Amino acid sequence: MRKLTYFIACSIDGFIGDPDGDATSMLRFVDEEFLAFLKAEYPETAATQGRRALGFDDLPNKRFDTVVQGRGSYELALKEGITSPYAHLREYVASSTLKEAPDPNVEIIADDLVGKIRELKAEEGDFGIYLCGGSKLAGELRDEIDELVIKTYPLVYGTGMPMFGSGFAISDFTLESVRTFGNGLLVRTYSRKR
Ligand SMILES: NC(=O)c1ccc[n+]([C@@H]2O[C@H](COP(=O)([O-])OP(=O)(O)OC[C@H]3O[C@@H](n4cnc5c(N)ncnc54)[C@H](OP(=O)(O)O)[C@@H]3O)[C@@H](O)[C@H]2O)c1
Numbered sequence: 735m736r737k738l739t740y741f742i743a744c745s746i747d748g749f750i751g752d753p754d755g756d757a758t759s760m761l762r763f764v765d766e767e768f769l770a771f772l773k774a775e776y777p778e779t780a781a782t783q784g785r786r787a788l789g790f791d792d793l794p795n796k797r798f799d800t801v802v803q804g805r806g807s808y809e810l811a812l813k814e815g816i817t818s819p820y821a822h823l824r825e826y827v828a829s830s831t832l833k834e835a836p837d838p839n840v841e842i843i844a845d846d847l848v849g850k851i852r853e854l855k856a857e858e859g860d861f862g863i864y865l866c867g868g869s870k871l872a873g874e875l876r877d878e879i880d881e882l883v884i885k886t887y888p889l890v891y892g893t894g895m896p897m898f899g900s901g902f903a904i905s906d907f908t909l910e911s912v913r914t915f916g917n918g919l920l921v922r923t924y925s926r927k928r
Pocket of ligand 1: 741742743744750751754755756757803804805806807808810828829830831832843844845846847866867868869870871872874895899
């Protein structure tokens with residue numbers, strides 16, 4: 735069974751961006767130490783353009799071969815004219831309004847989102863599925879998530895876009911590892927208790 739991993743950047747108080755989802759205030763913490771970690775452990779979680787700009791476009795995928803995004807997150811790339819933001823992965827975009835995939839590497843999931851995710855998880859293979867976000871999609875898929883990798887930036891937002899755009903429900907997770915960085919960034923990995 736392949737894992738669905740929600741790999742996400744958030745503030746200390748659990749927001750993935752400002753009320754509109756903008757997370758650019760976190761970017762200044764992406765320093766040499768964090769970049770080395772990203773390149774060594776999660777190179778495929780950086781978008782293709784970013785990988786190119788930072789000179790690690792040629793690094794092989796380490797953990798994931800598939801990415802799932804909501805239309806809201808995907809649209810950020812589309813607005814920049816980028817139709818395949820994770821060209822090094824198989825890309826799935828959940829949307830009931832995008833009638834046609836804007837890129838041959840992108841497949842639209844228009845209905846039965848959970849069924850499609852279960853189908854992907856049931857595939858053979860050593861690589862997992864990267865749940866990129868955003869908030870609404872993660873809320874819809876909360877029960878399907880097997881692993882959380884939470885990058886916590888040393889910032890308090892007070893309010894903003896929550897990690898899960900869904901209602902109240904308690905899910906149990908086990909802390910697997912914590913990695914701390916000199917600039918105050920923290921990466922915690924949790925596995926779901928089933
Ligand atoms: N901090 C981080 O690491 C991080 C990572 C990713 C994203 N973000 C932020 O998250 C924000 C976007 O989040 P968001 O919550 O607004 O949007 P989102 O979750 O990316 O996308 C929501 C859209 O996904 C589609 N969708 C969701 N559930 C579906 C289902 N069951 N079936 C079919 N389609 C479904 C719908 O599209 P339709 O309306 O087309 O039906 C829905 O409007 C962005 O601003 C981005 O910056 C932050």
